[in-house]
Structures are given as C-alpha cells and as structure tokens.
Amino acid sequence: MARTEQSFVVIGLGAFGAAVASELARFGNRVMGIDLDERRVAQMVSVLPTALILDATDEIALREAGVDRYDVALVAIGQNIEASILATMNLRLLGLETVWVKAASRVHHRILVKIGADRVILPEQEMGRHIAQMLNNPVVQDYVSLGNGFNVVSIELPKALDGATPKSLGLVGREEPRLMAAMRGTQQLDIANPDLRFAPNDKLILLGRRVVLQAFSDGL
Template identity: 65%
Template sequence: MAKEKRSFVVIGLGAFGGTVALELARFGNHVLGIDLDERRVSQMASALTGAIILDTTDELALREAGLENYDVALVAIGDDIEASILTTMNLRVLGVETIWAKAASKTHHRILSKVGADRVILPEQEMGRHIAQMLNNPAVQDYVSLGNGFSVVNIVIPARLSGRPLAALKIGQQHDLRMLGLMRGTEFLCCDQDGVALQADDRLILLGKRPELRRFGDVL
C-alpha cells in the first residue's frame, strides 16, 4: 500500500525553511511555502505546491489561507522572534495538528514550547553537536540522537580489521552496545549472520549511550 502523503506549511523560506520545504516537496508531499519576502516566494513558487506572501502574525489571514487544514506546520522565521512566537500561537489557536518551530536561543526555545509548539529545534546547536561528534572520532560517519543519552551511530571499519570475524568486536560483551546491522556498500547484513567477516569500509550501525559509543570508537 502506498504511503499516504501529508500536507505541510513552511513559514519562513530562508536558508533553513527553504531547504526543508524543497526536500518535503521532493518526497512528493503537498507543501505550501509562506514568507513576507516577495523574492523568496517567487523563487520557491515553481518547486512547491504553492507559495504565498502572508503576514502570519495575523490570525485572520492564516484562517483565510486555510492553514487549519494542514497536517504539519514548520515555523522557520529567522530573526523576528516576536513574529515567530505570534505565528506559533496563531497556528495552535487554528488547531493545526502538529507544529514544529525553529528557535534562535534557549529563551526563545522555552517560550515556543509554552505557546504551543510540539517540537522546538535549534538547528545551529544541533548541527554543531553533530559535526563535533564526527570531528572528535573520524570513524563516526554519522549519528542520530534518540534522547535520554542514547544514539545510533554509523562507524566505518578500519582496514586493519579486514578479515576479522564480526564477533571479534565483542559488542555486547566488553562493550555495552547493541549492534543493529552492517552496511557493505548498498547491501545490509544482519548482525546475527554466521561467518560474517569484516571488510575495510564496512559501516557498523550501533545503538547505545554516548559515553560507551565514544569508548568503542576510541578502541576501534
């Protein structure tokens, strides 16, 4: 059965909001982009389902645009914190089911959470932590934080371990981690497959708490 597409409205079409809107549209979703800047709206018009100039601090304007009919709203307004807060409040009043909002600071984050945002993101800080993790350990190609201290990481197997059995890594024994699988090129290998020997540039997918993941990366 084909996955049902959802409808999204992205408010603020700067570098962050514009990128999110374009990616959502690329996945085949119905995406409406909104901004006060005519140039940004014009640039997005052909790539999105719709793009309009609108003052989203005006609740009546949002209602007339039918935003209450959208499944998800992303408030990606940049420097105007007051507009970001008022827009988030208006979307909640309208009854938009899910609201994500971009924050410019921790204080902004707290306010957005209080006025109705379901999830608040600090893109610069989150990306900074992401990059620091990879710079700190070159073996880590990517990672996803799951909350409560847990992360999933993608670790590249070094050439010196080529030919060694997967069991030699002693994951779950010396290391309190869970192995989710192994990627070899575009092929996914289950971690319970007998006789799997490591190859250089295999990518190991691990779940665990960050300190233990760091220790494993350091000894790999």
C-alpha cells in the same frame, strides 16, 4: 505497506526553511511554503506544490490559505522573534496537530515551549554538537541524538578490521552498543548471518549511550 503521504506547512523560506521544505517535497509530501518576502517565495514556486506570500502573524490569512488542513507545521522565521511567536500561536489556534519551531535564542526557546510548540530547534547548536561528535572521532560518519541519553551513530570500519565479524567486535549478545544494521555501499548486510565478515569502509549503525559508543569507537 505504502507510506502515507503527510502534509507540511513551512513558514519562513530563508536558507533553513527553504532547505527543509525542499527536502520534504522531494520525499513526496504535500508542502506549502509561506513567507512575506516575494523574492523567496518566487524561488520556491517551482519546487513546492504551493508557495504563498503571506503574513503568518495574521490568523485569518492563514485560515483562508487552508493552513488548518495540513498535518505538521514548521515555523522557520529568522530573527523576528515576535513574528515567530505569533505564528506559532496562530498555528495552535488553527488546530494543527504538530508544530515545530526554529528558535533564535534560549529565551525565545523558553517562550516557544510555554506557548505549546511540540519541538523547538536551535539549528546552530544542534549542528554544532553533531559536527563536534564527528570531529572528536573520525570513524563516526553520522550521529543522531534520540534523547534520554541514547544515540545512533554510523561508524565506518577501518582497513585494519578487514574480515572482522560481529562476534569478534563484541557486538553479539550485547545490549550496548547494539548493532542495528550494517551497510556495504548501498547494500544492506545480513547481520544475523553467522558467516558475515566485514570489509573496509563497511558502515555499522549502532545504538547506545554516548559513553558506550565512544568507548567502542575508540577501540577500533
């Protein structure tokens, strides 16, 4: 089944917003980038389908730009908390289905939640937790929190486990950690194959609570 194209508005084209907008466009989505800084917008003109110099605190300007015809918005305005809040309120008034917002502080976070942001991001803190998880255990290659205490991690198997099987690693018939997938380079391995044997540097994608995943990775 073909993936349905989504449309995104990214307000604030600093380092964070520009990176998100560029990736969304690279994935084939319709993306509009908005910023008051002419230089930032100029840098994104060749990257995004639409890049506009616009004041996102002006509801009428947003409406005239057709922002209300997009599915999802990300407000990535930096330290101007007032502008971030007003932009978020305007997007809600325009009826956008989903609004994510970058917060500059805990107080900013609480305000954004109160005015109806669907998700509030504290990039530095979220990245800090991500990096700490990987530094804490070198076999963890990547880490994503799913909420409710559950996480997905990518673990690279060490050389000592050459020839190991899902069963020998205790991953058969277990709810936690649950083996979701295994990769060898760019090849996805058949984890249902009873004859599957892992090789060094294979990556296991596991689902579970942090304490369970930590105990498993510590035992490798």
